Amino acid sequence: MKKKRKTMKLHTLLYTLVLGLVFGSFSSCEKDLNALPSQAVVDETVVVDQNSAQIALNGAYYRLANTGLNLSVQSTRWSNVNEVIPAMMAGWMSYGFGATTTDTHDYTPASTGDWSYAYFILNAANGTIAGVEAVADSKFTGNRKTEILAEARFLRAYAHFHLLSYFGEWFDLNSIHGVLLRDKPLIFGNGNNQPRSTVKDSYAYILQDIDYAITHAKENNPAHYVNKAAAQALKIRVLMSRGQQSDYTALITLADEIIANPNYALETSLKDLFQSKGLTSKEVILGITPYPTQRSRNATYEYIQSSVYIASPAFKTLLANDPRASWMLTPSTHPTVLIYNTDPQYLTKYKGTHYEDAYVFRLTEVHLLKAEAIVRSGGSLNTAKTILKNIMGHAGVTDFSAVDNATTTDQVLYQIYLEFSRNFVSENGVDWFALLRLPYETVKTLRPTITTKTKYIFPIPATEFQTNPSIGDQNPGYPKE
Known part of the structure; x- marks a missing residue:
């Protein structure tokens, strides 16, 4: 047993060194995520019981939140990776000081930071899983061992799906360009050199982890921790991405279960959700709790120092005659921003007492994905339109003529x-x-x-081909370096 613990200790130290991951000490394993580590220390933490397992799991949550320094303050930098980059690609946001390769979809193998973000989560989740599985059940109370494993496997599935969505041909189930699946932490000499999986196998592995989480995660958990509903919401997102007819049927069933869950309800006012309630809203299924003094999102969406991301003219046009324009958009009068833009608009969607709260899953998405699945499975367009109008109503919309006038499958999907x-x-x-x-x-x-x-996906970073020659070919259309 002593030898096993020594091996586990070395294992933990090695993957901690590789990640730069902090497993700080906590007085209670149930502390909220706003009690985040205040300093970076390489610690030889060993998963030996329930408390240390929770500390390890919190380390994986910190990777999900993309924790680090912003404006010299420890912050959750969720918006840097998960908000502005995809919104720029979608055409709704732009860099405040001119077009970038993200706006124009001119990606290069040297400019794809999302890769390391996801693999940091994977390493932390896999380290937690390996540590917890090596500890006797008697060291945990009740079902806590399987619950921790469920949360860690959710995070592993989330990271793998992130990679598949941004670096794999998720839209082609027959493609060989799937995910480089990792089921163990990266430590020196443990077989890090491996090929990527097919898209089909990637989806199967991701769903296997999600199904474990659905079965074993807690029914109820604070909004910043994974529970059964969060795992169901992730599965809904994955099923829509895979897009098979059987997936739509399963999606609708899962959506109905979440919608019927009394712990969740649509917020009467979308504005109140973002600007006054944040993660306290019953609409939030999973979110990211910020550090108390951070200004990370504030500095992303309003000019404070060196950079800013603003709403694009296309998004301003999209909100024309929509009541959300009055609180989601605010003209910028900052002289530096005005140098590069005519009529620049700050995205003030999140501005308020919960400015720094971030959202992984909301109930609104479940409703809209259900409506989309109904349409894609050949179901009633009127039923889908009713769901859509209900969601729009919660955002203050009263004119539904565009939805009412949509009479074909493509038209409803567009709405x-x-x-x-x-x-x-x-x-x-x-x-x-x-x-x-x-x-x-x-x-x-x-x-x-x-x-x-x-251009639906990024190229694999050039460094990956140097450190892992077995990974295989670059994504179609991109060079290796």
């Missing part, structure tokens, strides 16, 4: 896409992938810079 864009602008990539699920000819019309489907 659903528009609401995804309005409701989820700059929110966890929901706006970007709603666009990509439209027919390719429509996508090209809406975003002319997407001249080929290869």
